[in-house]
Amino acid sequence: MTPHIAAQPGQIAPTVLMPGDPLRAEWAAQTFLDNPECVNRVRGMLGYTGTYKGHPVTIHGSGMGMPSLSIYANELITQYGAKTLIRIGSCGAMQESVGIRDVILAMTASSLSTPSRGIFKELNFAPCADYGLLRAAADVAAGRGVTHHVGGIYSSDVFYDERPDLTEQMTRHGILGVEMEAAELYNLAARHGVRALAVLTVSDHLITHEALPASERERSFGDMVEIALEAAFS
Ligand SMILES: O=P(O)(O)O[C@H]1O[C@H](CO)[C@@H](O)[C@H]1O
Numbered sequence: 012m013t014p015h016i017a018a019q020p021g022q023i024a025p026t027v028l029m030p031g032d033p034l035r036a037e038w039a040a041q042t043f044l045d046n047p048e049c050v051n052r053v054r055g056m057l058g059y060t061g062t063y064k065g066h067p068v069t070i071h072g073s074g075m076g077m078p079s080l081s082i083y084a085n086e087l088i089t090q091y092g093a094k095t096l097i098r099i100g101s102c103g104a105m106q107e108s109v110g111i112r113d114v115i116l117a118m119t120a121s122s123l124s125t126p127s128r129g130i131f132k133e134l135n136f137a138p139c140a141d142y143g144l145l146r147a148a149a150d151v152a153a154g155r156g157v158t159h160h161v162g163g164i165y166s167s168d169v170f171y172d173e174r175p176d177l178t179e180q181m182t183r184h185g186i187l188g189v190e191m192e193a194a195e196l197y198n199l200a201a202r203h204g205v206r207a208l209a210v211l212t213v214s215d216h217l218i219t220h221e222a223l224p225a226s227e228r229e230r231s232f233g234d235m236v237e238i239a240l241e242a243a244f245s
């Protein structure tokens with residue numbers, strides 16, 4: 012047990028999927044895992060462990076934003092031995108060529124700051140995905156005919172952004188989408204020598220202002236979860 016996770020030793024699998032939303036963790040575990048068992052509900056941050064095609068998998072919420080993800084990812088890696096962490100999140104599209112419901116595989120994540128800023132100081136460390144996971148996820152997405160994009164994303168500290176000039180520069184420099192956790196997940200994975208990837212579903216569009224209707228979210232998020240699960244064990 013840790014300050015934020017009540018699971019007993021052995022109740023967290025080496026492979027962990029991390030949505031921001033704890034209820035998405037519950038839905039994904041009940042939909043895609045066999046024999047899902049709730050292993051954490053401290054502060055309402057749900058974690059479930061079950062199996063996928065015989066492989067043990069934990070699906071655990073990260074909360075919103077990098078400080079929250081940092082708490083859970085640190086404890087999952089250092090206290091429970093997680094070796095593969097895949098974020099399954101929603102994001103906003105920042106390119107005309109990226110559509111609502113598309114999947115983005117985050118090769119790297121830019122940020123203004125992360126919880127690791129204090130370590131890196133003047134260094135602009137470039138957090139990046141595990142290449143094997145990234146390549147496997149792209150292959151799975153292509154094989155399933157899921158429209159997907161591989162490239163850089165922006166991990167923001169805020170949902171309500173007051174810097175349209177920054178959004179403009181990121182769009183100009185090819186950043187595909189914005190979310191709030193991947194950069195720190197990649198920093199932590201690099202620090203602890205584990206694998207990480209962010210698989211994101213576009214839920215809204217910063218340029219066209221389209222948004223995914225709530226009724227369609229589940230099916231769209233399902234593609235993302237299956238891509239993550241298949242990539243983890245390919
Ligand atoms: O859908 P999730 O995984 O929570 O991800 C996105 O949604 C939240 C903001 O609404 C942030 O956590 C952002 O990263």
Ligand SMILES: O=c1cc[nH]c(=O)[nH]1
Nearest residue numbers: 101102103189190191
């Ligand atoms: O962080 C996020 C998530 C979805 N859409 C956004 O615009 N930002």
